[in-house]
Amino acid sequence: MDSKPSNRREILKGGALAAGAAAVGAVTKVAEPALADTTTPYTRNVAPMVPSTDVTIAYGTRSHYVNSVRIQEAGRAVPKIYTDFGLSAHIQTPLQDSYGSIQASSLHYFATTKGSFVPDIDPAQHTLMVQGLVERPRIFTLADLKRLPSVSRFHFIECSANNHADNHKDVQESHGATSNAEWTGVLLSTLLKEVGLKPNAAWFIAEGAEEIKGADTIPIAKGMEDVIVAYAMNGEPVRPQNGFPLRLVVPGFEGIFNTKWLRRINVTDEYQLNMDDFGHLRKDLTTATLGYTWGPKSVITFPSGSQKLPDHGWYEITGLAWSGQGAVSKVEISTDGGKTWHVAELKGTAYRMAHTRFGFMWKWEGGEHVIMSRTTDDNGAVQPTRQQAAEFFKAKYTSKYRPPGLNNTIMPWKIAADGSVTNGIA
């Protein structure tokens, strides 16, 4: 048969490669769709047959047509060099290109203290010590931990810096510091029973093995409730940027508590305000109080900033909803700036402290629209608008308003008459 590609096919292929090259390092946009070749008889191969390689057979790769990438948080310098201490890396996930409720491990957001540096830990050399106010301090190897009863649970982890603002041009910039994964490991409560808590145990300090030995103080009641010492995410070992070989998952608590490269649990009777805890120091109690756990939050990922609706007609408005206090019980969509609300469909099971995908079919018949999503969790807590938060705290509202603590307010997107979508915060 004819092995020479037609001109049309070369044009299609070249066009896609050029678009792919342009998208690397930048936010992916919805490209003008190239017209599909639908007239060639189906018996002919329109796509070239490409051999797999040892590498792609061994671990797999995505299509070279898929170019969605993580980016450094907007406004932060890209840390490259060793002296960039203090330039913490905050690498955001491309939510605009995400499907379902989990992030691929390769796209999971991450944050570090020392630029892009992460510790290179030999798992055979890594241990977890549980000590302090316990009856029987213990050292666990990874092999030890894998002998204990395991759990596999979906949980989101979200950075306190995930604070959408009016200058963010797309959902990766505004909300890309949250990700959801299936975490597998041992419940911390299993380990705490193994070592036996003393009666005065009130807090535990989780400490990492990285250069600064990041340490967070967490209530022991939370540790006995649902904290996981995780050795795997999404079916394989936790990745180095996410804490290989062990990380703590503290469902619903802001990102920094989810201690990576976990090496020690120190049970105490006092809140020590050491290291990572110091970042929570605030002057007023309200801001401090709202700075530990996430309230109900959601965001529309399609259509969202920098995307474009190509034509009038039906679309599924879709996005993610989650809560640091429980499971999502409801998501509502407004297409008229919050005047009226419609209940969206939850896609699959809404787990506690986990992203839940939602969808709502909407017919765009032209004109300008401000679209937004609002979630309610199973405690009855409702995601507020920015204006509602300002009103509650008796603050003057402007587009620059930022609520105290972690920002879980509603994100509006504006659809223009030509279908282009921009940040709707006003």
Place this chain on the structure above:
Amino acid sequence: MGSLKIVPILLLLASPALAQTYGVGRAPSAEELAAASITISPTGAGLPRGRGAAAEGEKLFKEKSCASCHGEAAVGGVTAAPRLQAKKGPEVNAWNREWGGNGIPVKAPFATIAWDFINRAMPLGNEGSLTPDEVYALTAYLFAINKIIPWDQVLDQDNLAKVKMPIGDEWARVPDWKKPGSPRLAGYPY
């Protein structure tokens, strides 16, 4: 002797607390526990013995390359590393002294926080290499240039936790987030 050793073990095995465990993992040795015990209580518990004052700290600040990132006299401006000497002194409230980064030497409610940070996280690229004396001296230097202690005050394991930090009581205590499922903020519906 042998029988005396066996009796307590049998008693332990019979106790319900131990019966519930899987017996996985091993007990750390005294040396392993000591190597791991690096957290410092705000009361000073956990601090190793040692001493140092600002003059030695000033020398170390240059010798240990602190100044090459934080600047001469810790005023910043060299790399992304923050200034450690606040622009303003005790004439203004601790929250308004214009520190850099997290402002630990000025803003920390407990002196032990500054000691702990230097001990575990500094110097860059050679973390954990400082001796206790050096950490006391560097802490004293940073406190002295921020006019928190006199230049000639020697800090040690007994007096460090007693240093009166400028922030005083003006910081929010840990909120009531200890019970899982409790509302984020009483009266806040969101």
